[in-house]
Amino acid sequence: MTDERMGGQCRRSDGEAVRHLTEPEYGTSRAAAAPLRLSGAAAGWQHYECVHEEQSLCGRSRLYSIVLDPIKQAGVGLLLGEQEESKVVTVKQVVPRGSADRAGKVKVGDQAAWTGVGVTEMRHLIIGEQGSAVRVTFRNPSSGEVYDLDLIRGTPDYFDALQGGGSSQAPPAGVSLYASGNRIPTLNRYMLGTSWSAEMFANVVEETMPPPQPVQVDQTPQRALQEENEWLRSALRMAESTIMRNRQELSRQPSMREQYDKNEVDQDARIKEIENINREKDDEKREVEQQMLQAERYRRSLEARLAEAQRRTEWQRESEHQIQIKRRAEEEKRYLEMELMRAQVSSPKAQLALS
CATH class of the missing domain: 1.20.5 (Single alpha-helices involved in coiled-coils or other helix-helix interfaces)
Structure with a gap:
């Protein structure tokens, strides 16, 4: 099947649905970053694992693989990344309302202190049955502090249901997680189901982002979807403005072709000078x-x-x-x-x- 809104395709593989999302235009702002292997399932989003490939300036498209896991398992609400060179697993994002977010201790940039364990192995260690506990050791690279956290596996909705005294079930119809502002309360938490959405808005001023809409439980599903679509359109406009600003900044700088031509002219002049000297x-x-x-x-x-x-x-x-x-x-x-x-x-x- 085809997902026209996201611009990708889904297929069935070994009993799992795999979605490939290509982003041909979004790559210049992070072209200089080191390649990462990201695990969304280990982060607490029990419904997918994300692996992305960095896009260079030569124009290669970026590939996102999202694995939809039919098994009722959950993580601890962390988006982890592994540097290809150092093999250090770091916290790239704390999922709002997840187990790690509710603990209030883990911060973006903290390192998982499990020696010799990569992001794939850590995913299998962290993810488990919803409601069970797991102890994870972290290290703060700035202060050097090493601390242990006993985190409960579960989704944000699961913890919301526990706090409300109910069982783990989906939110009531007509309530939009995005429009309510609970799932996206602050900047760097615009997690629209991808690993790059927070980084896309990293350079956007918080005041320019569309404000979250208040919760209205009694509104109709059509009204909730309409408000959510309006909010997503506003967020998309903010993303497009960010991309345009990055393109303008890149256009102000000398292009690689101009630098190449300039270097070629300088080299030709230098070669002629050396030939004259010889x-x-x-x-x-x-x-x-x-x-x-x-x-x-x-x-x-x-x-x-x-x-x-x-x-x-x-x-x-x-x-x-x-x-x-x-x-x-x-x-x-x-x-x-x-x-x-x-x-x-x-x-x-x-x-x-x-x-």
């Missing part, structure tokens, strides 16, 4: 290499000239040495010739003396 360095490198090549050529020419000078010096030294040898040989030759001549002159005189 080109200049390449030119300097080529110039230095050319100078080094010229210096190498000059060094080789100097080495050749030095080798030639050394060769000439060696040849000149050998020439001078040969000249000196020749001069000594000439002197020695003359000396020997003179000695020979002396010997020849003295030889006849010696012969005459002997004779």
Whole structure:
């Protein structure tokens, strides 16, 4: 079957009715939030469990799964959320007129002090037969206080019936829970059956919200439904104004496309600057290499000239040495010739003396 008012679809699965609600337009205000796994049944709304998937700026739609449980069970009136990273289960909302709300101790943001228990396991631990008790341990993150609460499982109507002295039964016909203002007495309690309705009105000034209508038990069912529809229309207008204001705030900020184009232009300019610097360095490198090549050529020419000078010096030294040898040989030759001549002159005189 199709629910035209909520914009979703219902189907049967394993004996349970599952409703999928898509919210394609509501996602920009909470796109930066961490993904949560929410359990409505563990919170005390015995008729459904809600799991939602965060929508990013790329435009993915958000999926809500509401499981209608035919078993007469109830929770303690808490909407719990689990952070995907830290796995810490925190109180996201206190159901008006529920067991935790009547205890007056639990506040939004308190942590469930059950170590190692996720939101799904906690749901099975908390939910149970209506009228039975369960002890839940909480921790206040701001003060560090750890406290235990013995909470009675039951719906707000169940506790209202107990206080009135009657049995657990539905409210009389013609009385609107929404129009009476009992179920939605203050801001952050606009719980219209979804996990996001309170957050949608989080930024709306309380004075601008439609005031709750007084209880009129004697009014007709048609009149009660008409007043409830009028109140819901007013709440819807407030939600639309909040969404429009958020869109206007986002439109004032530079879009991602503009930021991307600006970053791309800056990167292109930076790349061109780096290319110019690299080109200049390449030119300097080529110039230095050319100078080094010229210096190498000059060094080789100097080495050749030095080798030639050394060769000439060696040849000149050998020439001078040969000249000196020749001069000594000439002197020695003359000396020997003179000695020979002396010997020849003295030889006849010696012969005459002997004779």
